[in-house]
Amino acid sequence: MTAQLTKEKRTILPPVRTSKANLQDYDKTINEFSWDDALNELAKAPAGQWNAAYECIDRHADEGYGEKTALLFTDGDREEGYSFSEVKQITDNYARVLLKNGVKKGDRVFIFLPKSPDCYFTILAAIKVGAIAGPLFEAFMEDAVKDRMTDCEAQYLITDAALGKRVPYEEIPSLIKTWDISELQQEAESLPEDDSPVVWVDKEDGMLIHYTSGSTGKPKGVLHAHRAIPHQYITGKWVLDIQEDDVYWCTSHPGWVTGSVYGVFAPWLNRATVVIHGGRFDAEQWYELIEKFKVSVWYSAPTAFRMLMSQGVAYKNYDLSSLRHILSVGEPLNPEVIYWTYEKFGVRIHDTWWMTETGGHLIVNLPSQPIKPGSMGRAFPGIEVGILDENNDPLPRGETGKLAVKAPWPGLMKEIWKNEAKYRSYFTDNGWYISGDTAYQDDDGYVFFNGRDDDLIKTSGERVGPFEVESKLIEHPAVAEAGVIGKPDPVRGEIIKAFVTLREGYSETPDLVEEIRVFVKTELAAHAAPKEIEILNELPKTKISGKILRRVLKDREIKKLRQEKGASGQ
Template identity: 65%
Template sequence: MTLAYGNLIQPLQREHHLQDYQKAVESFNWQDVEQHFTWYKTGKVNMVYECLDRHVYEGYGDKLAIHYINGDIEEKYTFAQLKQKTDHVATVYKKYGIQKGDRVFIFLPKNPDCYIAILAAIKIGAIAGPLFEGFMEESIKDRMLDCGAKLLVTDHVLGKRVPKSTIPTLETVLIAGEPEQCEAGEISLYAELRNTVADANVIEWGTLDDGFIIHYTSGSTGKPKGVLHRQKAMIHQYLTGKWVCDVKEDDVYWCTSHPGWVTGSVYGLYAPWLNRATVVIHGGRFDADSWYSIIEKAGVTIWYSAPTAFRMLMAEGEQLHLNYDLSSLRHVLSVGEPLNPEAIRWAIEELNVRIHDTWWMTETGGHLIVNFPSQPIKPGSMGRAFPGITVAILDEDGQELPNGEIGQLCVKADYPGLMKEIWNNPEKFQSYFPYEGWYVSGDMAYKDDEGYIFFQGRNDDMINSAGESISPFEVESKLIEHPAVAEAGVIGKPDALRGEIVKAFIVLGPLYKPSSALLEEIRLFVRNHLSAHNAPREIEVLEQLPKTRISGKIMRRVLKAWELNLDPGDTSQLDGGVLARVAVVS
């Protein structure tokens, strides 16, 4: 091992798929990667075929594809079994009229049924819409209404959160359970599988430009937006899985994210299976003992999680991990928010591995800026551009800034993983490309002389809490639906564990007085209608909110500056006097 502190943390002396970064950059051509796929010769394109079916046809049907662990429950499936199961569920979908391009939503816990339901939709050319199991009624409704969901796969517990009668395009609800668990109008998927013969040739072939999955991501204003990805993204996802995640055929790969989030689908399903690895699924909530136990029991070799999770493990102390055999671990990655240097050093000292930060977005389809296992890490940096990706720091006129200067983090829009469209919102899609040929990320950063990128913050008001992207507008909108709340402003407040927490500033209606009970009621109102990660962890009552004089827009930066005792900057448009605290409850 060759590790060093200071400006660089040197790589472990191991063999990796990508050894010479500079050589890869200089010689890279995306077309060379296409030769890996069967469609390069056949012309027949299907993401699930490349992830599952081809492995069976190439003689790897008996290889373990899924190792599911949830407490005492443990299930294993080979690639051959997974092919048969996806064929079978896809056959049921077709029985109920699902055709190429139809939207199939999956609202299930992180278990094999969830993964199979997603893959079965893509296998027959439908567009899969996976939903995070923590979503509540309105988050679900917004997404399903927006893109006209035709079929829903859920279970008898989560299905109760879905306002089915308010989604006019929804024709079929399949419950991953038995008939006695179904409500009126619902259909037992398990019974259908018993009564339906799987079509082994159910697969639908398409083109690289066909959409296959839609993930919704919140914006700083308005409803969540549907980011549609095309099958061409598999080129990007396969190679980043190989070079960044360093996946080899004998690896046991665990991504802790739910496939309702883009990380959980791209780097929880596609990238590892495109590289023929075994995927670990953990069905429970975070628990340090359980997580360490899973690494030991499954023999996890590659582990992909979020900075919040690593900080929570750090908080458990330096001895807990000694109760487990973690020697199988060889590569660890992080995503969702900037990785603090302390976590990298903790992993080196306690787990004998480096944590490799990665940067990408729902819209980008795969890794863009990364730390490779064979290359030095600069703590605090997101890493360097993936070969074939051109990254630049641009000013507000779209001109490239010199190294060391902070500006807009932008990417040349000429790589295969970039989103196909924003569903039913071409204006929003075009807004990402204000400078010809460049995707503008919304992040601010600078680049050093060696090409390492350092994140400096968002140029909007998005909140990043424990790796979840939260729209302040969405939370504010829900807050003011509570009868006691007249106005609301929401910010992200720095937090050592979660990166940021949601903090809400509210003005109460004239008939209400602040109390701990009332503010807890308001917090639970948001939690129960949106999700737990949207619920404010702090609520502060003010006499008035800072708003612009002309438009009445809430000035969140003034709230944040006031909270952190910083200079709020130009307040010439501010309407009203000095902010006055009435009450605060954490």
């Protein structure tokens, strides 16, 4: 049954089907919760034996849930299913191969695989032996792979025949050994299944590294320690609202932090059946997957929901009645999308806010609480949110300022890889973590996003640093200078637009513009390729340093969009 909305109800959405929500009383929980409560719900970690892979998989088999379905996979051509016992056996076998080949605690093992069961299994196998797993997004090209692996001196790599062609092995001197996934499987089958390969580590030992783009400089390595798992567990229980019979689908690839923390760790820490879809976005395939696997909890990005909304009534061809809880992350969620989903599916979309650096949800909309469309929600229990002024002092409710969180908390990054100064730059002298977002908080504690205080581009839920794209653009022989911005877009949130000047001897033609765009797509990544390229005679710069003024470029673009809307009568 779909929910009916009147104009009077469009400013707030009441909870839907809350009788079984894991967290019922937000106010009571905020006052009584401690992070030790979350830690004590794990198996070995409370006694000082930390291993995220054990807590995700092995403990469920040990506690009698080995036959429960852990994973369902489809790529449109084939389907696979695995129980927790089977996942334990596979990850144990892969872990034994790693140990045999010298992988030890703290080593960096990178995984460059498509969204597939083995991508998930190898991440867990690396962590099982105490190594640091470094998942790479399957669309990364050579430079993106090289930058990340060389920065943290990666020692091991697991890939496949297709993606392995994008790895510049000779330019990664730290690399000791690479496995094609088929070779890893064969080696695993040849080893005896002897003692458990689990390596117990300290809570501060690293387990996961993700690279995140900034507005200047190369991507930075955000390292998370095993101490993050109580944060991942409890947000999986209360925000994802994972329950015993849930089938859970996160659409993100583990190469992005959402795809690892909320695609691998949080759902499996809560013993969910996890779904993997190996194909690209396709509305019909997505709806078919929900119907086929009876997905009950679904986590995706605003861009995906906007694209589904643009497909109109396609959802009517499928039975989506299994859906009880939907969540969103990656960029601000349009109120219109929330209303559409509520009216058509009878289920609200719950926006969530966190960052690669924070390791888990910080500001959330819970299933048992009202939603104010346009708000990212309220502080998760154990989290203190502040809106700060220029002096880093808290502002009164209703005033816009820097969105900050009182540090520390368990999921907070351990370090920026070999960059202590950058790590320290996130924190104020009075103990706040500065997010880089601006926002305000209303009298009920709901936080509303205002904007970014840097130039970071969020396109289709992906974070792209303009400097990385600009650097690639000027490698093209025709490009002299480049400035890159995020241009507002109704579907993707933002698209990447590049402004370039040409070197002497080159003239603007449609073929040259397309050649430049394809150059970035093939050399860096498809999601980083500019959707639009505009050629200028010169770029706006600061008078003293000559730094390109992205802000001026963006202001011009926004002004142009307003004029176009005005001319069309919108």
